[in-house]
Amino acid sequence: MASTKRDYYEVLGVAKNATEEDIKKAYRKLAMKFHPDRNQGDGAKAAEEKFKEAKEAYEMLTDAQKRAAYDQYGHAGVDPNMGAGRGGPGAEGFGGFAEAFGDIFGDIFGGQGGGRRGGGQQVYRGSDLSYAMEITLEEAARGKETQIRIPSWEGCETCGGTGAKPGTSAKTCGSCGGSGTVHMRQGFFSIQQTCPHCHGSGKIIPDPCMACNGQGKVKKQKTLEVKIPAGINEGMRIRSAGNGEPGVNGGPSGDLYIEIRIKQHDIFERDGDDLHCTMPVSMITAALGGNIEVPTLGGKAEIELPEGTQHGKTFRLRGKGIKGVRSSYPGDLYCHIAVETPVKLTEHQKKLLKELDESLKKGGERHSPNAKSWTDRVKDLFK
Numbered sequence: 350m351a352s353t354k355r356d357y358y359e360v361l362g363v364a365k366n367a368t369e370e371d372i373k374k375a376y377r378k379l380a381m382k383f384h385p386d387r388n389q390g391d392g393a394k395a396a397e398e399k400f401k402e403a404k405e406a407y408e409m410l411t412d413a414q415k416r417a418a419y420d421q422y423g424h425a426g427v428d429p430n431m432g433a434g435r436g437g438p439g440a441e442g443f444g445g446f447a448e449a450f451g452d453i454f455g456d457i458f459g460g461q462g463g464g465r466r467g468g469g470q471q472v473y474r475g476s477d478l479s480y481a482m483e484i485t486l487e488e489a490a491r492g493k494e495t496q497i498r499i500p501s502w503e504g505c506e507t508c509g510g511t512g513a514k515p516g517t518s519a520k521t522c523g524s525c526g527g528s529g530t531v532h533m534r535q536g537f538f539s540i541q542q543t544c545p546h547c548h549g550s551g552k553i554i555p556d557p558c559m560a561c562n563g564q565g566k567v568k569k570q571k572t573l574e575v576k577i578p579a580g581i582n583e584g585m586r587i588r589s590a591g592n593g594e595p596g597v598n599g600g601p602s603g604d605l606y607i608e609i610r611i612k613q614h615d616i617f618e619r620d621g622d623d624l625h626c627t628m629p630v631s632m633i634t635a636a637l638g639g640n641i642e643v644p645t646l647g648g649k650a651e652i653e654l655p656e657g658t659q660h661g662k663t664f665r666l667r668g669k670g671i672k673g674v675r676s677s678y679p680g681d682l683y684c685h686i687a688v689e690t691p692v693k694l695t696e697h698q699k700k701l702l703k704e705l706d707e708s709l710k711k712g713g714e715r716h717s718p719n720a721k722s723w724t725d726r727v728k729d730l731f732k
């Protein structure tokens with residue numbers, strides 16, 4: 350067989366002393382001309398032969414070791430079937446093509462990889478799916494059992510799962526010979542990649558089924574029971590194994606991830622296991638002190654406000670926060686006091702306040718705990 354082979358230099362149309370750059374250039378030209386994508390119908394077979402011939406010549410002559418062996422012994426010196434540039438049986442790939450074209454086609458030919466060979470076809474795990482679920486703070490604190498509707502896939506009834514229009518059938522992919530993989534050479538390494546034409550299925554469907562767009566499966570919906578653990582927090586994910594997209598060629602399904610979003614609460618703000626709330630308290634109550642009622646996630650509680658409580662004072666209610674998913678104890682509730690200035694006063698109320706003001710002024714700084722340090726600081730500033 351080797352004797353009928355054309356000389357590699359002749360195939361590429363380059364001189365015996367051609368540089369690697371010359372060889373690449375020549376191959377690029379031939380590859381463009383004879384690539385199966387550009388040669389369909391009549392003459393496809395002949396073009397494919399030419400393409401393979403050019404590819405082999407290119408692979409041999411761009412490998413310094415093999416080129417030396419070829420220069421010395423001719424075809425007898427190199428056996429393309431033993432080379433690193435070749436894959437296993439049936440893997441008649443377009444290796445070297447992407448390499449020769451570098452960045453231009455690299456993306457298209459740089460397959461997704463990640464697959465594993467099984468029964469001659471690429472087997473892929475299905476993609477993971479993500480589902481955003483919004484819950485209230487109360488639900489997050491107590492946990493929740495709920496149902497969600499998620500996509501599921503069923504075999505297409507119209508084509509019986511083949512993906513081909515009824516009455517037609519899928520053809521073996523010409524690019525990979527049905528293996529689903531092609532081999533690309535990079536230096537001394539041969540890299541197995543998913544066939545870019547059939548995406549690893551090994552089959553091409555000339556007439557796809559209209560019902561499933563040639564997928565062989567149709568997207569449906571199914572109901573899934575979900576248990577949300579008590580204490581879950583914003584951004585946490587619940588994994589539901591095997592409920593993602595189905596695998597390819599019998600590969601395992603991906604997983605479903607339910608990502609938790611917590612709705613903004615009217616009263617509480619969460620910080621880890623702790624809760625915070627702001628309690629408006631009238632100026633009078635703050636001054637005189639007294640019991641005030643505060644809300645908690647588990648009902649109402651009371652705070653004893655001391656006389657002369659200042660704005661911004663924080664009270665901690667131990668254990669009235671949230672017990673996190675991995676916590677042994679619940680967090681605390683922090684009540685921040687916001688002293689409220691009365692508004693829309695009547696003339697009479699204004700008069701009373703003015704009288705109060707006069708009275709307080711007579712008492713001097715002892716009625717204003719922050720005033721002295723404040724005036725001192727201002728004095729320092731202008732010294």
Ligand SMILES: [Zn+2]
Binds near residue numbers: 505
């Ligand atoms: Zn179908």
Ligand SMILES: [Zn+2]
Binds near residue numbers: 522525528530551
């Ligand atoms: Zn293929």
